[in-house]
Amino acid sequence: MSVTHTLEADVLRRQDPQLADILLGELDRQSTTLQLVAAENFTSPAVLAALGSSLANKYAEGYPGARYHGGCEMVDVAERLAVERAKALFGAEHANVQSHSGSSAVLAAYAALLRPGDTVLALGLPYGGHLTHGSPANFSGRWFDFVGYGVDAETGLIDYDQVRTLARNHRPKALVCGSIAYPRHIDYALFREIADEVGAYLIADAAHPMGLVAGGAAPSPVPYADVVCATTHKVLRGPRGGMLLCGSDLAERVDRAVFPFTQGGAQMHTIAAKAVAFGEASTPAFAVYAHQVVANARTLAAHLAAAGLVVTTGGTDTHLITADPAPLGVDGREARGRLAAAGIVLDCCALPHGDARGLRLGTAAVTTQGMGEEEMAWLAATLARVLRGETESQKVREEVRELTGRFPPYPG
Numbered sequence: 001m002s003v004t005h006t007l008e009a010d011v012l013r014r015q016d017p018q019l020a021d022i023l024l025g026e027l028d029r030q031s032t033t034l035q036l037v038a039a040e041n042f043t044s045p046a047v048l049a050a051l052g053s054s055l056a057n058k059y060a061e062g063y064p065g066a067r068y069h070g071g072c073e074m075v076d077v078a079e080r081l082a083v084e085r086a087k088a089l090f091g092a093e094h095a096n097v098q099s100h101s102g103s104s105a106v107l108a109a110y111a112a113l114l115r116p117g118d119t120v121l122a123l124g125l126p127y128g129g130h131l132t133h134g135s136p137a138n139f140s141g142r143w144f145d146f147v148g149y150g151v152d153a154e155t156g157l158i159d160y161d162q163v164r165t166l167a168r169n170h171r172p173k174a175l176v177c178g179s180i181a182y183p184r185h186i187d188y189a190l191f192r193e194i195a196d197e198v199g200a201y202l203i204a205d206a207a208h209p210m211g212l213v214a215g216g217a218a219p220s221p222v223p224y225a226d227v228v229c230a231t232t233h234k235v236l237r238g239p240r241g242g243m244l245l246c247g248s249d250l251a252e253r254v255d256r257a258v259f260p261f262t263q264g265g266a267q268m269h270t271i272a273a274k275a276v277a278f279g280e281a282s283t284p285a286f287a288v289y290a291h292q293v294v295a296n297a298r299t300l301a302a303h304l305a306a307a308g309l310v311v312t313t314g315g316t317d318t319h320l321i322t323a324d325p326a327p328l329g330v331d332g333r334e335a336r337g338r339l340a341a342a343g344i345v346l347d348c349c350a351l352p353h354g355d356a357r358g359l360r361l362g363t364a365a366v367t368t369q370g371m372g373e374e375e376m377a378w379l380a381a382t383l384a385r386v387l388r389g390e391t392e393s394q395k396v397r398e399e400v401r402e403l404t405g406r407f408p409p410y411p412g
Contacts, residue, residue: 030042031410033343036363038180038347039180039208041365042237042368047277048273050272051270051273056267056269060072063079064079079268085278085279086245095245096108097271098258101231101241102242103130103131104242109229118173118174119147119170119171119173121149122134122147123182127350128179129180130180130205149163151352156312156313158184160187164194164197167194168197174200175203178204181350183315186221188221191224204227207231208320214286226247228246238278289367292367293364296363296371297320299376303379307381308384310324310326312351320361324356325359328384328387332348336359342386342400348360366407368409382400
């Protein structure tokens with residue numbers, strides 16, 4: 001930890017030693033195990049500093065220059081800075097940085113463009129669609145009539161012919177593209193073409209690839225989508241939160257959908273941290289990082305396949321990999337547990353065209369730590385050893401601790 005964070009930990013330890021132990025325990029967990037959860041990353045100390053700043057004290061309902069509370073002079077500057085940096089980073093005409101999460105951003109996009117009962121076409125949940133893409137347990141599935149498209153049974157790639165056919169048959173009010181478990185680039189131009197053919201809005205849920213977009217390692221949905229929803233963590237390496245990007249023609253509708261329709265006061269400390277992250281993501285160093293994330297993922301995917309796992313779509317274009325460990329004698333849930341015991345933390349996910357659970361893993365966090373393709377090859381071999389039962393979990397955990405000691409997330 002930095003000197004600043006050490007001092008903050010000392011203050012907390014004196015005031016609330018029980019919670020201090022929890023926070024330091026979590027830091028130790030993150031620092032001594034491998035973080036392969038595809039939606040996670042390590043923020044910079046500067047992002048953490050903004051999150052723990054005095055801006056956390058400020059109530060700021062509304063937007064810069066039109067707040068419902070006094071004393072917003074400095075937070076107005078912070079939000080304007082975040083907005084301008086987001087617009088410049090992604091080439092967008094308008095940005096809203098107030099959404100508390102990716103799901104909040106999607107809710108606002110629906111609120112801006114749809115009415116309850118409207119038909120929406122989105123990737124089906126069994127194929128990697130998000131809860132906000134029509135899950136009956138989520139507001140989306142209760143308020144809108146979702147139709148799900150899928151992926152090709154042979155390749156695992158989005159079946160664009162099916163998307164077009166479903167769009168023609170159902171005439172949706174909106175077409176959603178985006179996934180939590182699809183490892184390939186999405187053809188935004190083709191989605192735009194299909195949406196235009198049926199008179200639908202195009203909403204891009206780009207929570208996962210947006211950091212790669214910022215670093216020039218993935219195609220941008222901004223020129224094609226009416227509204228882009230994203231998170232500011234994951235590969236983007238900012239604080240946990242959401243944002244929306246759109247054209248100037250929808251700016252007022254999007255802003256009003258966030259506040260006052262779906263949210264109250266903005267979290268100004270988080271917005272300041274978003275501004276820090278946008279600034280960091282605009283640097284040449286971040287572009288190098290984003291491309292290394294993809295190189296690491298491709299190397300890891302190739303070695304996992306060589307070790308016997310079935311890698312969905314045969315590889316990846318992004319930070320994200322999904323794979324079936326069944327050839328090694330375990331399903332996704334059991335595999336996740338075995339790997340966790342060995343200090344390798346990842347998720348399980350649904351696999352297309354079946355009831356089995358697979359593994360979902362990502363390379364954003366380990367790349368932030370400075371690991372490269374050599375470490376990815378070791379990781380794939382070690383993961384396979386664990387799943388085959390060829391080595392004890394404690395032995396692997398010691399190897400993992402040695403590796404993370406050479407690549408600490410927060411050196412010093």
